[in-house]
Amino acid sequence: MSAFWSWWVIIIVAIMIIGSFVALHLTRKMEDNGEETTGHVYDGIEEYNNPMPKWWLNMFYITLVFGIGYLILYPGLGSYKGYFGWSKENAWQEEVQAAEEQFGPIFAQYLNTPVEQLINDEQALDMGRRIFLNVCSACHGSYATGAPGYPNLTDDDWLYGSSPDVIKHSIMQGRAGKMNAFGEILNEEQITQLTSYVKYLSGSKAPEHEVKFGEALFQQNCVACHGADGKGNQAVGAPNLTDNIWLYGSSRKVIARTIRNGREGNMPAHKNILGEAKVHLVTAYVYSLSQDTESSEDK
Amino acid sequence: MSKSSEQVKRTRDLYVKAEKIYPRQVHGIFARLRVLSVWALLGFFYIGPWITWNGRQAILLDLPNRQFHLFGITFWPQDFIFLTWILIIAALALFFFTSLAGRLWCGFACPQTVWTETFIWIERFVEGDRNQRIKLDKAPWGPEKIFKKASKHALWLSFALFTGYTFVGFFSPIKELTLDLIEWQLGPWEMFWVFFYAFATYGNAGWLREQVCLYMCPYARFQGVMFDEDTLIIAYDEKRGESRGHRKKNDTEYKLKGLGDCIDCKQCVHVCPTGIDIRKGLQYECIACAACIDVCDDVMDKMGYEKGLIRYSTQHSMEGKTTKILRPKTMLYGGLMAVLLVGFFIAVGLRTPVEMDIMRDRNHLYVENPQGLIENVYTIKVANMDQKKHTYRISVEGLPDMQLNGKTEFSIAPGKVKTLPFRVAVDPGDLTRTSNTIYFTVESLDNSEIRQQEESRFIGPALGR
Numbered sequence: 001m002s003a004f005w006s007w008w009v010i011i012i013v014a015i016m017i018i019g020s021f022v023a024l025h026l027t028r029k030m031e032d033n034g035e036e037t038t039g040h041v042y043d044g045i046e047e048y049n050n051p052m053p054k055w056w057l058n059m060f061y062i063t064l065v066f067g068i069g070y071l072i073l074y075p076g077l078g079s080y081k082g083y084f085g086w087s088k089e090n091a092w093q094e095e096v097q098a099a100e101e102q103f104g105p106i107f108a109q110y111l112n113t114p115v116e117q118l119i120n121d122e123q124a125l126d127m128g129r130r131i132f133l134n135v136c137s138a139c140h141g142s143y144a145t146g147a148p149g150y151p152n153l154t155d156d157d158w159l160y161g162s163s164p165d166v167i168k169h170s171i172m173q174g175r176a177g178k179m180n181a182f183g184e185i186l187n188e189e190q191i192t193q194l195t196s197y198v199k200y201l202s203g204s205k206a207p208e209h210e211v212k213f214g215e216a217l218f219q220q221n222c223v224a225c226h227g228a229d230g231k232g233n234q235a236v237g238a239p240n241l242t243d244n245i246w247l248y249g250s251s252r253k254v255i256a257r258t259i260r261n262g263r264e265g266n267m268p269a270h271k272n273i274l275g276e277a278k279v280h281l282v283t284a285y286v287y288s289l290s291q292d293t294e295s296s297e298d299k
Numbered sequence: 300m301s302k303s304s305e306q307v308k309r310t311r312d313l314y315v316k317a318e319k320i321y322p323r324q325v326h327g328i329f330a331r332l333r334v335l336s337v338w339a340l341l342g343f344f345y346i347g348p349w350i351t352w353n354g355r356q357a358i359l360l361d362l363p364n365r366q367f368h369l370f371g372i373t374f375w376p377q378d379f380i381f382l383t384w385i386l387i388i389a390a391l392a393l394f395f396f397t398s399l400a401g402r403l404w405c406g407f408a409c410p411q412t413v414w415t416e417t418f419i420w421i422e423r424f425v426e427g428d429r430n431q432r433i434k435l436d437k438a439p440w441g442p443e444k445i446f447k448k449a450s451k452h453a454l455w456l457s458f459a460l461f462t463g464y465t466f467v468g469f470f471s472p473i474k475e476l477t478l479d480l481i482e483w484q485l486g487p488w489e490m491f492w493v494f495f496y497a498f499a500t501y502g503n504a505g506w507l508r509e510q511v512c513l514y515m516c517p518y519a520r521f522q523g524v525m526f527d528e529d530t531l532i533i534a535y536d537e538k539r540g541e542s543r544g545h546r547k548k549n550d551t552e553y554k555l556k557g558l559g560d561c562i563d564c565k566q567c568v569h570v571c572p573t574g575i576d577i578r579k580g581l582q583y584e585c586i587a588c589a590a591c592i593d594v595c596d597d598v599m600d601k602m603g604y605e606k607g608l609i610r611y612s613t614q615h616s617m618e619g620k621t622t623k624i625l626r627p628k629t630m631l632y633g634g635l636m637a638v639l640l641v642g643f644f645i646a647v648g649l650r651t652p653v654e655m656d657i658m659r660d661r662n663h664l665y666v667e668n669p670q671g672l673i674e675n676v677y678t679i680k681v682a683n684m685d686q687k688k689h690t691y692r693i694s695v696e697g698l699p700d701m702q703l704n705g706k707t708e709f710s711i712a713p714g715k716v717k718t719l720p721f722r723v724a725v726d727p728g729d730l731t732r733t734s735n736t737i738y739f740t741v742e743s744l745d746n747s748e749i750r751q752q753e754e755s756r757f758i759g760p761a762l763g764r
Contacts, residue, residue: 032309053317056514126717133678133718142660142678142720143705244669 006078013077017064024060107277110284115164118284119291128285131278135270144289148249149265154289157245161234162290168283172276174269177237181262182221190217195256201230202244317510319436320574322419323429323566327593336407337416345461348468353686360470366714368686372647373714375684377654381647388639395632397522399624400531402587405519411511412586414462414504415572418455425451429569455505456497463497509573512586519583528614529623533587535567535578535609536560536617543578548602560604567591567609577609651748652685655741657755665759672702672724673759680718681741683711689743693721697737698757699729708744727762734758 001009030049033039040047074082081087110124118124133142139150146152151159160166160175186194190213196206197214206214219228225238232240239247248254248263270279350357352370359368367374374381396403405412426432426447438444467489468476479485485493503511512519526532540561546553561578568576570590575582577591595609613622660676668674683689690710695703705721723737735757743749 028314029310029312032311049311049313051311051313051315052514053510054314055317057314129720130718133720137660137678137720138662141662141676142658143676143722144720145666145674145676145722147663147666 001079009078021064111277111280115284115287119288124281125285125288128281131282132285151247153286156290157243159237159239164283164287167286170267171279171282172271175237175267177265179263183260191256191259193217194259195252198241198255201241320509321429321432322572323569325570325590325593329589329593333407337413340413345465348473356472358469362470373684373686384643391632391636394525395636397525398530398628398632405586406588414500415508418504421454422451455501459497459501462500463493466496467492513584529626531611531613532581533577533585533589534612534617540608560608564598566594566598570594651751653741653749653751654682654684655751655753656680657739657753659756673727674722674724675757677721679721680716682716683713686713688712689745691741691743694740695723695737698725698735701725727760729763730759730761731764733761
């Protein structure tokens with residue numbers, strides 16, 4: 001707030017307070033007209049003078065004193081911060097701290113329970129599901145079935161591995177999946193051949209001669225990440241190309257585009273957003289989705 | 300103007316010192332009715348939180364959990380309409396009884412009257428009746444006055460604190476509250492409200508009393524709108540009473556001297572809790588407590604006159620006309636009240652204690668699953684608003700061969716909400732529109748009356764067109 005507006009507010013507030021005081025003082029008494037009425041007549045109805053009690057007047061003065069006290073203790077006069085230095089942000093911080101103190105022990109208890117055990121705890125899964133719906137569903141969907149570019153978490157196909165530790169690591173630290181662009185290295189014909197080979201890997205039909213050339217290209221360019229058999233490498237997050245599960249889409253054009261331009265997937269790190277305890281619960285929920293034991297939830 | 304400006308300008312204060320009122324004790328039919336009303340209402344207030352129902356506090360307004368338990372029913376924020384409904388019925392009841400019988404509420408049922416009455420009982424118990432109280436206040440401070448005043452305030456404050464504690468007991472389980480109070484471990488909010496409500500009771504019923512009615516109460520000011528010439532009011536029979544004047548008890552010739560039945564004993568003024576003279580006619584200060592009727596009837600009895608110099612009457616009856624009870628105003632208020640009351644009980648009776656909210660996933664319209672079916676994803680919140688645990692089943696209809704994937708059977712503890720994701724899959728060949736209306740149904744497996752159906756949308760390519 002600039003000095004001008006600060007003074008603008010201060011002066012208006014001061015005028016209001018002093019003005020209220022003066023107005024109260026001036027209207028305390030009326031001229032004695034020698035009658036029982038105030039002299040006010042509306043549609044033939046006269047107003048009697050029924051005086052208010054003194055304490056009522058004093059309450060007006062008390063509100064003025066209260067207002068002055070408030071303006072000294074709390075922010076209100078322009079850019080003056082107030083004696084207590086109260087602010088909305090501090091109040092929010094205090095609430096967050098209070099909530100953490102209240103719920104911290106509950107989360108801490110779950111944090112010390114292994115994920116394999118947590119998936120049998122309905123309350124833990126409920127909490128994990130709520131966090132998932134709030135934080136994760138924007139990309140992975142409410143049912144965690146994913147969307148183009150965002151992995152489906154309910155199937156058995158994992159980019160980085162299916163163990164709870166790996167899932168937790170993905171959520172805590174995030175993941176940056178990178179597929180290099182081959183548009184500079186391969187010409188369009190080669191990209192077409194490679195596309196055919198990739199389709200062939202997952203059991204689709206493709207022109208045989210293209211597959212043959214594609215296989216050679218694959219062995220030259222792709223095996224470092226996707227492996228000689230095309231089954232991928234979970235250590236670097238390279239997808240398995242043989243399972244007919246597609247992160248970006250299964251059409252030939254999409255695959256060719258992936259080879260030509262590369263892909264950059266990004267899962268943000270949630271360590272600082274959620275904290276480890278909540279991540280642990282989300283891990284349990286996500287882990288439970290690909291486990292067939294539905295019995296845990298039927299309790 | 301010129302005349303008055305020549306005089307010394309005189310002013311009057313628009314604020315005056317409030318004069319203390321010392322209402323005298325009254326005996327009589329209306330005084331007994333009020334005592335009865337005080338016992339009934341305060342009895343309900345102080346015993347209310349101790350009633351249990353199915354093992355829980357029968358009346359518990361649980362604000363942190365947003366659940367109001369009233370005997371067998373639990374009201375949720377979704378039921379807020381019922382509160383509105385109750386308030387409208389209460390307002391209409393106020394209008395109806397006011398236009399029919401004046402300020403019945405003020406004189407017999409208002410908390411201000413009821414608690415003031417008990418505080419006056421305590422005051423009378425310690426300090427004595429009107430004359431003794433006036434004497435005590437005028438007397439210089441001495442051991443006796445200090446003792447009496449201190450005992451009165453101690454009694455008032457204890458009663459007020461008990462009231463505050465009971466009040467909080469409607470919002471916070473009273474048994475735990477009692478234990479916390481004994482161990483002096485009340486939470487900050489409970490502490491605040493116990494003391495705040497105690498302070499309000501002490502201040503309003505001990506100190507402010509009639510000033511609440513005269514200066515603060517909005518109802519006292521707008522009730523005039525509901526009055527007409529057929530409304531019951533406390534009225535002084537001016538024709539019979541005037542001219543007022545003192546006389547000897549056995550003076551049978553007073554009428555020849557031009558005197559009416561009013562002996563000007565001022566008892567009606569002394570008993571009045573708002574300190575008015577009812578003989579001046581209907582005034583806004585009159586809370587229709589009928590204390591002046593009781594005391595005047597006593598005096599008339601002693602004088603050997605007929606009772607009813609001050610009586611419940613109407614303006615029409617005072618003018619010698621007949622009073623009409625059935626008139627458009629009372630019929631309208633009464634009729635509306637009856638209709639709303641019946642409607643309210645029907646609505647409460649038909650209320651199902653389950654609530655379902657459906658949110659369609661918004662980040663993608665639809666997906667095609669590996670089987671070639673079109674899938675939409677929904678997040679469904681189910682609230683068990685009953686006081687028992689229920690197992691529910693969710694089903695969906697509206698399109699051919701719908702598949703509902705997810706946890707369709709689940710149980711929810713009483714008063715809890717469950718949020719679950721569901722996938723609905725449909726063959727695109729069955730879709731004739733891109734946006735289709737579908738219906739989710741949640742049904743309790745143990746009680747088929749507890750079910751709710753909600754509409755939602757299913758979006759997909761209309762390949763069956």
